[in-house]
Amino acid sequence: MQIPYNEKLRPDTGLYNAKLGIWLFLASEIMLFGGLFSAYVLLRSSNADFMMHQHYLNVPLATLNTIILITSSVTMVMAWVSLKLNDLKKYKLYMLLTLLCSVGFLIVKFFEYSAKFEHHLYPSTDNFLGTYFTLTGLHGLHIIGGMVVMIYLVGPGVKMWETNKERFTNRVEVIGLYWHFVDLVWIFLFPALYLL
Amino acid sequence: MSHDNIQDHIKVYRNIFLALLTFTVLTVAISYVHFDLVWVGILVGLLIAGIKGYLVAANFMHLNNEKKMIYWILILTASFLVLLFFMPTLWDNNIAHSETTVLFDDPGGREYLEKSSH
Numbered sequence: 001m002q003i004p005y006n007e008k009l010r011p012d013t014g015l016y017n018a019k020l021g022i023w024l025f026l027a028s029e030i031m032l033f034g035g036l037f038s039a040y041v042l043l044r045s046s047n048a049d050f051m052m053h054q055h056y057l058n059v060p061l062a063t064l065n066t067i068i069l070i071t072s073s074v075t076m077v078m079a080w081v082s083l084k085l086n087d088l089k090k091y092k093l094y095m096l097l098t099l100l101c102s103v104g105f106l107i108v109k110f111f112e113y114s115a116k117f118e119h120h121l122y123p124s125t126d127n128f129l130g131t132y133f134t135l136t137g138l139h140g141l142h143i144i145g146g147m148v149v150m151i152y153l154v155g156p157g158v159k160m161w162e163t164n165k166e167r168f169t170n171r172v173e174v175i176g177l178y179w180h181f182v183d184l185v186w187i188f189l190f191p192a193l194y195l196l
Numbered sequence: 197m198s199h200d201n202i203q204d205h206i207k208v209y210r211n212i213f214l215a216l217l218t219f220t221v222l223t224v225a226i227s228y229v230h231f232d233l234v235w236v237g238i239l240v241g242l243l244i245a246g247i248k249g250y251l252v253a254a255n256f257m258h259l260n261n262e263k264k265m266i267y268w269i270l271i272l273t274a275s276f277l278v279l280l281f282f283m284p285t286l287w288d289n290n291i292a293h294s295e296t297t298v299l300f301d302d303p304g305g306r307e308y309l310e311k312s313s314h
Contacts, residue, residue: 014263023266027273034277042284059224066220074213077256081209084202180256187248191241195227 007166022174026181033185036135040192043127053128054194056121058112062194065108066186072101073183076176083169088161091172095154098179102147109140132193139189142182149175212255219248 004010005017013020044050079094116122116129123133153175160168223244231237254260259270 013265015265020265023269027269030273030277031280034280038281038283041281059227063220063224067217070213070216070220073252073256074209077209078206081202081206177257180252183256184249184252187252188245191223191227191245195223196238196241 007164007170016170018170018174019177022177026177029181033135033138036131036138037188037192040131040135043131047127050128053121053126056116056119057132057194058115059194061108061112062190065105066190068101068105068108069183069186072098072105073180075101076179080169080172080176083161083165083172086165088158092154092158095150095172099147099150099154102143102150105143106140109136135189135193139182139185142185146175146179146182149178208255212251215251216248219244219251223248 003017007016009016010020075094075097079091079098082088082090082094121129123130153172157171158168160171223241226237226240226244229237231240259266
């Protein structure tokens with residue numbers, strides 16, 4: 001059976017189904033990260049010494065990661081625009097650049113985590129580090145999840161471009177929305193954990 | 197979207213990219229400024245993060261021009277999020293004095309509890 005409204009817009013919502021789907025998923029993601037942010041606020045406001053290990057966090061590396069993620073958001077939106085312009089070559093280039101950025105982000109994160117472990121700073125050390133590892137760890141898992149989908153869409157999944165251009169472009173828009181959300185979460189994580 | 201329309205979009209994306217980079221530098225720079233009141237520093241930091249978040253959501257996620265259905269989903273989510281954030285204050289007992297706030301071995305937290313119980 002053909003799934004309806006893959007390309008055509010559903011008359012009552014004005015959306016194709018996958019777009020409604022990804023926004024509902026992002027709504028659940030807002031609640032997931034929101035719950036953890038809420039825990040951070042609660043722990044911080046109830047303990048004057050909560051941030052005492054903050055100075056161990058590496059601000060220059062986190063700033064680099066912020067710039068990497070912002071860049072990846074731009075390359076992601078450019079990948080989608082390239083498909084709108086019917087330019088598959090450019091799409092692949094921008095998608096690979098986005099993947100490269102996400103690999104870069106994870107490498108920086110790896111060095112950050114290693115430095116913490118070398119100094120015997122673990123999630124169990126105190127509430128702040130527990131929060132830091134939980135929030136950045138969950139965010140890192142989201143990066144990996146996005147990479148899996150990107151690898152598919154630049155690899156075997158690209159075949160759909162030959163048979164159904166519009167549906168493929170929609171798929172790229174959907175992964176884009178997810179990716180920008182992951183960027184958005186980092187925009188708030190960065191100051192909350194490293195700076196303020 | 198027409199061809200010209202897309203070219204306009206590309207220009208917007210470039211400008212947003214530059215704005216986001218500028219705000220990132222600004223937010224790091226401001227973290228080195230010493231504010232007499234701690235909450236002012238936090239407020240400024242969150243304000244910049246809010247502006248950056250808005251730029252990403254409005255332009256990259258196209259929320260500046262989206263269908264009503266999406267806005268309704270987000271309004272509903274936002275109201276639940278507010279509820280989630282204020283949930284702890286809904287209880288009468290002062291959460292700062294509750295044992296449940298010390299989840300791990302947190303020396304600072306334990307000290308705080310000991311001080312506050314006297």
